[in-house]
Amino acid sequence: MSRVGRVSWIGYPHLVIAEANSGAQLFYDEDDFQSYIQLLRQMVRDRMAKVHGFCLQKNEIRLVIKPLKFSLARIMQRLHCSHTLRINNRFGRRGHLFRGRFQSIVFSPEEAASVIRSVHLWPVRNGLVRRPEIYHWSSHGAYVTLGHPLADMLDSWDVLQRFDDNFTLAQRAFARYVESAALEEDNLGVTESSPGLTGKTEKIFTASMGIKPKRRLSLQSLSKRVALLLNIRTHQLSGASRRQDLVMARRLFATAAAILAEHSITDVAEFLQRDKAQVSRLVSQGIDLLDSNEAFKTLLETVRGRNLGPAGLSAKLQLES
Numbered sequence: 001m002s003r004v005g006r007v008s009w010i011g012y013p014h015l016v017i018a019e020a021n022s023g024a025q026l027f028y029d030e031d032d033f034q035s036y037i038q039l040l041r042q043m044v045r046d047r048m049a050k051v052h053g054f055c056l057q058k059n060e061i062r063l064v065i066k067p068l069k070f071s072l073a074r075i076m077q078r079l080h081c082s083h084t085l086r087i088n089n090r091f092g093r094r095g096h097l098f099r100g101r102f103q104s105i106v107f108s109p110e111e112a113a114s115v116i117r118s119v120h121l122w123p124v125r126n127g128l129v130r131r132p133e134i135y136h137w138s139s140h141g142a143y144v145t146l147g148h149p150l151a152d153m154l155d156s157w158d159v160l161q162r163f164d165d166n167f168t169l170a171q172r173a174f175a176r177y178v179e180s181a182a183l184e185e186d187n188l189g190v191t192e193s194s195p196g197l198t199g200k201t202e203k204i205f206t207a208s209m210g211i212k213p214k215r216r217l218s219l220q221s222l223s224k225r226v227a228l229l230l231n232i233r234t235h236q237l238s239g240a241s242r243r244q245d246l247v248m249a250r251r252l253f254a255t256a257a258a259i260l261a262e263h264s265i266t267d268v269a270e271f272l273q274r275d276k277a278q279v280s281r282l283v284s285q286g287i288d289l290l291d292s293n294e295a296f297k298t299l300l301e302t303v304r305g306r307n308l309g310p311a312g313l314s315a316k317l318q319l320e321s
C-alpha cells in the first residue's frame with residue numbers, strides 16, 4: 001500500500017502538530033526544551049524556514065512555520081531526527097520518539113494571527129496556566145514583550161503589523177486579541193485549510209509559481225548512484241558487513257534517500273534490511289556531517305546531480321583519508 005503523499009507550499013505558512021510516541025515524552029526537563037528551541041533557531045539562521053510561532057508541551061508540539069528553501073517534510077525530518085537522536089542518546093532509549101508522521105495544515109497568510117493565537121492559547125485551554133504569557137515554552141512572550149530572548153528567531157512582525165504600525169502598540173493589541181479568545185474551543189484558528197497529507201505523490205507549491213509536482217528519485221536509483229560513486233555493489237548496501245566504506249555508503253544512501261528524495265525512514269529501513277532506529281541514526285549522522293564535513297556534503301550533492309566525476313571522486317578520497 002503506497003504512502004499518502006504530503007503537500008508542501010514554499011513561501012506559505014504551515015501549522016505543524018507532532019505528538020510523542022506511546023510511552024515516550026518529547027521533553028523531560030528544561031534542557032530538552034532549550035535544545036529544541038536552539039534547533040529551531042539554527043534552522044532560521046540557515047534560512048531554511050521562517051518560524052512564526054510555537055508551543056512545546058511534554059507530549060506534543062505545535063509549530064507555525066514557513067518553508068523557504070526546502071519542502072516542509074525535509075525541514076521537519078532534519079529537525080526531529082536531531083531531537084530524537086539527542087533524547088535517545090541521553091536516556092539510552094531506542095526507536096521512534098514521535099508518533100507516526102506529523103500533521104500539517106497549509107493556511108492563508110491572512111489567517112496567521114488566528115492560528116498563532118490558537119497556538120499560544122493551547123496551554124491555557126489545556127489547563128496548564130491561566131494566562132498565555134506565563135507559559136515559558138511558547139513564542140507568546142516574544143510577541144508581547146520588548147527585548148524577549150526569542151525575538152531573534154521569530155518572524156513576528158508579519159502578524160503584529162496587522163494590528164498597528166507602531167511595534168509597541170501592535171504588541172499590546174495582539175495581547176488583547178489573544179486574551180479575547182481564551183474561553184473559545186481549540187479549533188486551531190483555521191476556517192478553511194489544505195491538509196498537509198493528500199494524494200499519492202508529494203507536490204511542492206510555491207507562492208509565485210503555483211502548483212509544481214516534485215520529482216522524487218526511487219530508492220533503487222539512489223542505490224545505483226551511491227554504488228557507482230563509491231565503487232561498491234548495490235547489494236552490499238543491505239548486506240551485513242560493517243566495513244568502514246560500506247558504513248559510509250549506507251550513511252550517504254540513507255541521508256540522500258531521507259533528505260534529498262524525502263523517502264520515509266520506514267521505507268529506507270526496509271530497503272536496507274535494518275531497523276528504523278539504525279536508519280534514523282544514519283540519517284542524523286549524515287545531517288551532522290552536512291554541517292561539519294565538506295567532503296560528505298560534496299558526495300551528497302554528487303548523488304543528487306549524478307555528476308559522478310572528479311569532484312565526487314575527490315570528495316570520496318577526502319572522506320576516506
